[in-house]
Amino acid sequence: MSIDRPEIRSFQPPVRTLMGPGPSDVPPRVLSALARPTVGHLDPAFVGMMDELKTLLRYAFQTRNELTFPVSGPGSLGMETCFVNLVSPGDKVIVCVNGVFGGRMAENVRRLGGVAVVVEDPWGAPVDPAKVEEAFAANPDAALLAFVHAETSTGALSDAAALAAIARRHGALTIMDCVTSLGGVPVLLDEWGIDAAYSGSQKCLSCTPGLSPVSFSEAAVARIKGRQGACPSWFQDLGLVLGYWSGAKRTYHHTAPVNPLYGLHESLVILAEEGLEAAWARHRDNHLRLRAGLEALGMRFVVSEEARLPQLNSVWVPEGVDEAAARTRLLQEFGLEIGAGLGALAGKVWRIGLMGHSSRPANVALCLSALETVIK
Numbered sequence: 001m002s003i004d005r006p007e008i009r010s011f012q013p014p015v016r017t018l019m020g021p022g023p024s025d026v027p028p029r030v031l032s033a034l035a036r037p038t039v040g041h042l043d044p045a046f047v048g049m050m051d052e053l054k055t056l057l058r059y060a061f062q063t064r065n066e067l068t069f070p071v072s073g074p075g076s077l078g079m080e081t082c083f084v085n086l087v088s089p090g091d092k093v094i095v096c097v098n099g100v101f102g103g104r105m106a107e108n109v110r111r112l113g114g115v116a117v118v119v120e121d122p123w124g125a126p127v128d129p130a131k132v133e134e135a136f137a138a139n140p141d142a143a144l145l146a147f148v149h150a151e152t153s154t155g156a157l158s159d160a161a162a163l164a165a166i167a168r169r170h171g172a173l174t175i176m177d178c179v180t181s182l183g184g185v186p187v188l189l190d191e192w193g194i195d196a197a198y199s200g201s202q203k204c205l206s207c208t209p210g211l212s213p214v215s216f217s218e219a220a221v222a223r224i225k226g227r228q229g230a231c232p233s234w235f236q237d238l239g240l241v242l243g244y245w246s247g248a249k250r251t252y253h254h255t256a257p258v259n260p261l262y263g264l265h266e267s268l269v270i271l272a273e274e275g276l277e278a279a280w281a282r283h284r285d286n287h288l289r290l291r292a293g294l295e296a297l298g299m300r301f302v303v304s305e306e307a308r309l310p311q312l313n314s315v316w317v318p319e320g321v322d323e324a325a326a327r328t329r330l331l332q333e334f335g336l337e338i339g340a341g342l343g344a345l346a347g348k349v350w351r352i353g354l355m356g357h358s359s360r361p362a363n364v365a366l367c368l369s370a371l372e373t374v375i376k
């Protein structure tokens with residue numbers, strides 16, 4: 001043997017308070033659910049839990065969509081699952097870009113051989129429905145509209161109902177990224193008429209990272225069934241995945257992440273116990289607490305009040321403060337993680353998350369007092 005035995009011990013992560021753009025704090029109930037005994041992914045008991053998961057996700061998404069389940073992978077895989085199943089080569093897709101994640105949607109369309117018609121808005125602003133209307137007028141053959149409901153790179157919330165209504169008027173289907181919005185602000189798939197949506201487990205659902213709830217309308221399913229040629233991804237081909245996630249007889253597709261799915265089930269039970277309206281109100285209340293304290297410290301928000309996400313607060317780094325050094329002090333002295341700016345906002349802003357279990361008055365108080373210390 002030429003490789004020596006490594007002298008490595010079990011990993012013991014430090015205890016942190018997670019107030020960045022995700023992952024958020026994971027509550028003890030979810031952590032203990034993750035530690036329950038692993039069963040087979042086709043065990044009848046597990047299949048029963050999968051059915052409950054779909055019911056719980058339909059509540060979180062506010063949809064009756066049959067095709068609603070968690071993709072075995074992070075939000076990015078949920079994103080790709082939507083695009084790879086709905087976009088065929090040559091399809092024209094209107095993609096709204098007002099931050100990092102809209103840019104990734106456009107990249108998905110291009111990689112699949114589609115034509116991305118990009119509608120741009122400034123970073124920090126919501127998507128402008130008037131520009132989307134113009135894009136459809138100039139591209140009446142567009143088959144899809146794609147947008148990010150809650151842009152995590154900036155903290156801006158777009159008007160999903162208005163955007164979906166425009167797409168519907170022009171006979172196009174809608175793909176919505178609700179990775180950061182689900183559980184923190186209203187996400188009403190059926191009422192808004194959204195055809196495909198993907199989210200993430202690690203934001204306002206407060207589960208561990210690595211799962212991506214998705215949901216597809218009947219119109220989206222009809223488009224998927226009617227596509228010419230095979231879906232270019234075997235793993236993400238919904239026609240195949242469904243044999244595992246629905247129907248009377250479940251067949252092996254891939255080995256599901258059994259314990260992470262226990263965790264997601266528990267986090268959705270917690271959300272259902274609290275109730276969606278109460279969860280949205282809690283996110284709003286804690287945002288208002290944080291906002292009052294940040295403004296008292298002289299900090300300014302990046303996003304205008306009407307479009308501000310309660311769960312992701314982007315503020316300009318105060319003049320003269322070394323932003324990276326301040327974040328290092330927060331982590332080392334207070335065990336507190338906040339987020340740096342991304343893309344065009346890198347080095348200029350902090351992103352303070354109040355997502356899911358992290359959205360608590362105690363976290364707000366810790367963040368404000370720690371920030372006060374490090375910006376002095």
Ligand code: PLP
Nearest residue numbers: 074075076101152177179180200
């Ligand atoms: N979309 C948005 C809006 C996000 O905030 C993120 C992650 O932060 C993603 C997609 C990608 O999710 P993941 O990092 O879980 O792949």
